[in-house]
Amino acid sequence: MSEPLVTFRNVEKRFDDFVAVRDMSLDIHEGEFLAIMGSSGCGKTTTLRMLAGLEAPTSGEIRIGGRLMNDVKPHERDTPLVWQSLALFPFLTARENVEFGLKMRGMAAAERKRRALDWLERMQIEAFAERNVATLSGGQKQRVALARSLVMEPRMLLLDEPLSALDANLVIRMQGVLTRLQRELGITFVYVTHSQSEAFAMADRVVIMSQGDIAQIGSPKDIYRAPANRFVAEFVGRNNILSGTVGETGGNGLHIDTPQGRFVAHMPETVPAQGAEVSFTVSADLVTLSLTEPEAVNKVQATLISEEFIGSVVTLFFEGADRLEFKVQMQERALLELDLEPGSAVWLSWEAENANILEDN
């Protein structure tokens, strides 16, 4: 693999006593769409701001294209940022906003106007070029903000929760716009968000952060199916988490004794010692529901508590032994056939290879 575009080496950022980013090491590759995800205060925005030069790392190294960037001022970088607030200049028109960066670079007026109009056209908002940005709609502003950054022809575009202010329909549309743009331009996108759906829908790789640490790096599928630790498991998706102690390790997998019974999980790369505390996850959509006791290695009995519909997918919440909550995701159509009502007792089961051992417990 070629030299990464960006490398973080043991980067730490403190604000007085508060550690925003702790000992971060991360490579970002040319042309990838990287999402950094986490709840507020996890350090994701600080990471992005360090990339843009708006914060200087307290220790460690940040390199872009091999160059040490720790003390390079923001305006000497080529890292345009699409702001959460959009930060469009309210006293300028859409076109003037887009021209701003070119003007700072000292480009001749005619040339920068041409480029700005090109980009506005590409974003399909050329009709609003001479309008004051304050009069534009949310989606239009978003496109101006994108055009303003992209007109700089950067190697890397930084995006800080750019879609958080838009309504749901628009978010889906803009996701399409963003992924298409990224593919067409072939440049690196570093996308900070707290929204799992945005990150998983668009990113090649996702970085999950928690309290200044990287919790997991991986493709959306990796993270979804195999959360590395409890934090990720709880943060991402509909995971059922069970904890217990390692029993005997037979040929068919790892045996784990939990209050809900003994389960078999597929053998992880590093085998925990017998008697060790261990947790594992099972994705809600990989749990099978049956009214009668199924022929399965891993099964529990549970009672339906409630249901939650999102589109055609329904999430069922069950209570198992020891008041443990189970989640099961299925198509609404499949649910209708089962004819459940709250209080119904059912069997839940899953395959051993769908049980994913967490690195921590």
Place this chain on the structure above:
Amino acid sequence: MMGRGLNIFLGLYVGLIFAFVFAPILFSLVFSLNSQRFPTIPLGEFTLEWYVQIWNDEDVWQAVRNSVIVSSSTAVLATFLGFCTAYSDFRYNFRFKGPYLALILLPPTIPLIIMALAMLAWLSRIGLSGQLWSIILAHSVLTAPFAMALIRLRLHQMDPDLEAAAWNLGGSEWQAMRHVIVPFCAPAIVSALCLTAAISFDEFAVSWFVSGLNKTVPIVILEIVQGNIDPTVNAIGTFVFLTSMTLVILAQVIFIGRQIKSHS
């Protein structure tokens, strides 16, 4: 029932308050057009005599010129100082920020007569008294807080990312100042210019102490009131009123207008 009666009473009361506040202003206007030297009721004849008198008075014109120089220079200086402070407060956190802000915000709480005394003693000590720009120096200290307050309010309305966005797009801090902060604050800067100019244009106590032989309009008014009182005071007052009002209305239209717009 009671509410209605109360409303009528309150309406009258508010009217009375406004009558009190505007009586001296309106009477001054009436007196300035009245032939009597010591006006009373019934009023004398309508006359423009007092206006003709000040129109023909070279000293008044000189004072107007001085006042224009003083108030415009004060406005520029005070607005610059106010802008610097407002921006520093907005942008930076630093040790001793409290004393720093107190340094600029304190002067208006000190009575003008004390400022006048201290200013004259100090300025004559360092050899800067008795000049037209002595007034400008003193007024800049007195009015800068007002400029600071207006501009700080405006900066408060600014998305703090805006400045960083300008850096992010390749603008240096200076360029960001020139192309983002200043344009964004423009309405407040204009308002501050108008407001500080208006305050300076009307200030007499400090001016009177430090001006030496240079007279501004309020000093001429003070001298007429102290000396040979006559209704030219009212004529000058009406003129000052119109000048100040023009500035204030400009400031209101520009600043308040924007504020309402940006809120809606």
Place this chain on the structure above:
Amino acid sequence: MNIVNRRLDLYALTWRLPIILWQLVFFVGPVVFMVAMSFFVVRNYRMMEAFEFANWERMLTRGFFWDSYWYTLFVASLSATIAMCVAFPAAWALAFRASESVRRWAIFLLVIPFFTSYLVRTFSWYVILAESGVLNAMLGYIGLGPFRMLNTHFGTIVGYLTLTLPLVVILQTVSMANIDKTLVEAARNLGCKPLATIWRVVLPLSKTGFIVAALFCFILAFGDFVAPFYLGGSQEPTLPILILDTTKSGQQWPRAAVVAIMMMLTLFTIAFTAIALAYRKPKGARA
């Protein structure tokens, strides 16, 4: 916002330094020099640098200084009290009974007087209040008067109110208009009588604005020499008049400085107390 660069650089200094230097030279300088001056001595009408307490001793042991001092404190407090009381019904009406646009216009109108010459307004009052003036002439038509209004405490207070009333009405109106109206309605709903509502709900909620208004009023009246001189006839000279008199007589600037410093100390004490009161959290009630 976050600070990109915590080191002081040319850019940061450009915005921070000018005002520091400027205020040091033209604000701190004068005030400090005034304090120093209060220790100078005057010989043969010339001020000489010295460090003697003679001026302090002389001024602070004089009955007339303390008479003036207490009198000034008294009239400034009185005028603040009167202004607050006179302004309140109007401010209440503007805050609770007037529409948003009426209120905005009222405030705009009340700002106007600040931009007319205070001297001219005072002179106007002088003519209005004179024994043969406009007001007495009008009263004469209905068979009253003439009343003596100039060169009295009444004249002084009229002058102070000219200076402070618009400001007080504005501050009271704004601070009451900002109260959450539902709280007032809730109190009425719970059976609170109108006056009790004002006392128990409106005033506590607008306390800060009211204290600031009273403070401004006090400061302005405390330091004004125009009203007591031109409308009060210098009867019982207030401290500002004493300062003027002292500077006029025999170059006694050091003594004037003593009076000025005493005034400033008094003002600062009162201002800090008032501000502390204004921003003090109510006991227990809310966090």
Place this chain on the structure above:
Amino acid sequence: MAIKDKTTIKHYVRRDVLRLGGGVALSAPFVGRAWAQTTEINMLAWYGHGEPDMVGAFEEANNVKFVPKYYAGGDNMLALIAQSPPGTYDIILSDGEFVQQLNAAGYIEELDANDYPFDDMLHEDFTKFPGHWEGDTLYSMILRGGHLGVSYNTTAMSAEEAASYEGFWKPELAGKVGHFDWHLPSLGMMSLKNGNGAGLWDLTDDQWQAVQDVTMTLRPQVGGFFDYGGTFNSLKNGEMLAMCGIGDWITGVLERDGAPVASVIPKEGGIQFTESYCIGKNSSKADLVKSFIQYMMSPEGQVKSAQMLAYPGFCVTKAGRALLQEVDPAEAKRSHQMDGMPNDPIALINEGRIHYRDIPKQQTLEDWNDFWSEYKNA
């Protein structure tokens, strides 16, 4: 104030206007009289001395412009000089008794007695006026004088009542007696009332205490303390019915205007204020100032001084008085500047009823001033 005859000058030159238009009407203020270079003369004086009626003609003839700074009271004058950089004021109009102080402080230049008409004085006192000479060196040129006594509203007081300072205590005048806000003339009058006569400024501590005591008894009568404008107005509009510390210099103006006021020299005696010109130390325009003083000492100048709009003062030269009688007999009569008139100011001096204003001899000015503050506060 009558409409000022505008003879003053713009600082920039409208040569072009003149060259092209020649006789363009020059009434608008923007098109002042065009003189190439106007010299400014800074004047420190009582109110009115720098107004056009006094200096206009001289300004026009000599292409100069007077820039006046007005003061009220000799100590005020000294304070103003002390606050200004040396050489600020070219000409200082001082009260006679303060010339000595000016000289002691080194604020004024020597004069040459030969430049001025000392051979034409109306009274020998004016020639060697106290304090104006240091040995044989002249420091100040007396311009004019005026007499201070009881000033009153003739509808409220009779001439008999006004013939003594006792008149101020008339019960009907309660709250209607004003003071000119300067301690020297008012306290001087109180000293005269106490019968100190010619020794009115030279008081022993007991006498001084007695003066303070009697002054304090006047306090309930007092309705206010006024500057020039306030004094003028409150007499004019009836706010005050009697005024202590002034004389014809204010009532004269009001009288000319038709107001029912007058001033008399009461039986206890009156005080004379004396106004004199000095040349400021290091003035670069001393020659111009000298010719201005000479002009004001000429008959023409003396008449201007007697007619001064702000407040009148009597002529000190015989030629000046003669010219006044000739060109403005009404004013000469009003101010009794006619030989043989009962209240002729010169005759009053000769009768010994007039005492020159002076500064306290045994007390300091500060003592007097402190008492004045105390009195105002009482």
